[in-house]
Amino acid sequence: MNANAKPFWNPYLAGAGLGLTLLLSYVVLGTGLGASGAIARIAAVSMHAAAPESVEANPVMGPWFEDGNPLRHYLVAMLVGSLFGGFLSSLAAGRAGIVVERGPRASAQSRVIAALLGGALVGIGARLSLGCTSGLALSGGALLQAGSFVFVGATFAAAFAVAPFVRRLWR
Amino acid sequence: MNLFALDQLGTPAALAAALVLGLLFGFWLERAGFGSSRKLTAIFYFRDWAVLKVMFSAMAVAGVGLQALALFGLVDTSQLYVPDTQIAAQAIGGTVFGIGFVVGGWCPGTAMAGLGSGKLDALVFLAGAMAGSLAFAWIAPIFEGVQGIGALGTCSISDAIGVEPMTGAIGLLVVALLAFVMAHKVEAHMRNVPEIGEAPKGSDAR
Structure with a gap:
């Protein structure tokens, strides 16, 4: 940038x-x-x-x-x-x-390890959910699919709950 | 009514159309700032609610737009492919996905926009997502019981509560507008809250 x-x-x-x-x-x-x-x-x-x-x-x-x-x-x-x-x-x-974009207190190494681990969780979560933020949340949500909103709710609740523990990566 | 039937999506013309749609998708994600993982994750520290604003305005525009086209007979929404609802699997999967989102900094679509703008962490994240997809393929049998709980197939909330699809879409728009008002209030509040480790706003302490 x-x-x-x-x-x-x-x-x-x-x-x-x-x-x-x-x-x-x-x-x-x-x-x-x-x-x-x-x-x-x-x-x-x-x-x-x-x-x-x-x-x-x-x-x-x-x-x-x-x-x-x-x-x-x-x-x-x-x-x-x-x-x-x-x-x-x-x-x-x-x-x-x-x-390697990261918060001011994070090392490139920790950011890369977190990216790999987070990616793996996203890969597993998306397959179990039959989709991700694009195919399930956005595309299904536009047509008011119940499962899309279950997924959105669970995703945001989990991310907000875990965010304080990984603050060092981002803030 | 669609240009392609679902079994024609592998034809060269459909693939070319999907490529162009993907290009627009990546363009809008990057324009919104979603080629940046710090921008994406800022919502989880209550500071920048662009993720909610973009997602819900996109959902509302597409939802109201599709139902308007349906009212004029230009789209048959019953012929559209929509993801199945599996309540338990999507609650558990969404939880795992959400943890991965805040730890990894991306979701799959935004990671592509981020990779396109040169973010190496997006490349690593995508490698992780591939490993996770493969891992799921091997452990899938343990979720068979879960996938059957709340497996409702195509299940729209407007059908479930017995309102017209357009009423449902307008309801989504109203919920989105209320969420935007809340987001702006939280953002205004957080502008006066210092980051952890940062001097309080208005203080001259170093």
Whole structure:
């Protein structure tokens, strides 16, 4: 991030833009936005290179390999798109830069270890929940799905409860 | 009514459309500031409620918009793919996810926007998320009992309480507006509260 970085956009403007994108996804694809499903597929394909039989025999991942390449899936295309969207937006705003972002009291090492551990929990939680903040909370929430709000409530309650114990990472 | 049936989502045209939608998704996330894990986690210290503002305004815009299109017969919401409700699994999964969110600093979508803006911690987080997804695939059998509790399939709150879908969407909008008012009040209060280890506001102590 450089000194000329532009400020973030108004959250309601960004939220409305995100909402219209979600609306467009429902109209065009017949389904909402998502992210964690593609991450699970990429993980499965990576492991498949090392241990094909055990991945294909797995009841969760096996079905993804039955119709050919698991990466030939709209969620994977969407995930790749979101990477480029983030890249182009940050570049245009002068916010792009290779960093390990952390609070003023955190070491890069502790931040990286926490990122790995937190990522693993998010990976497990998303699969158990059948989705993440994109596919379950946002996309399901727009259509008032009960499970989406159960997930949102549990996610925020847990994060607020644990936040004081990891304050050093962020503040 | 949709351009693609659910079994056509692997066609090149659908994949191209998904790529463009993903690009817009990542763009809006980064514009909102969600390519920054410090910005994302600030809500959990009550300081910056952008996560709530962006999420609920997006939900309300898409929800009211979809129901408006449905009223004009332009979208058949019964044909849309929506995530199933599994109350117990999503309560437990959401708890695990929430801990991972505040420890890791990202959720999957925002980590992609963060990686796109150069955050190495997002790359590590995504590697962790892949490991977690694989781990779940092996431990899934232990959750079979849990997944059956409160497994309601497609279950909208408006159907459950017996109101029109548009009424439900407007209800969501009203709840969102109330949440925004609360968020602004908390933010205004927290501006006068010093960070731990920081000199109190207005004090000249070093």
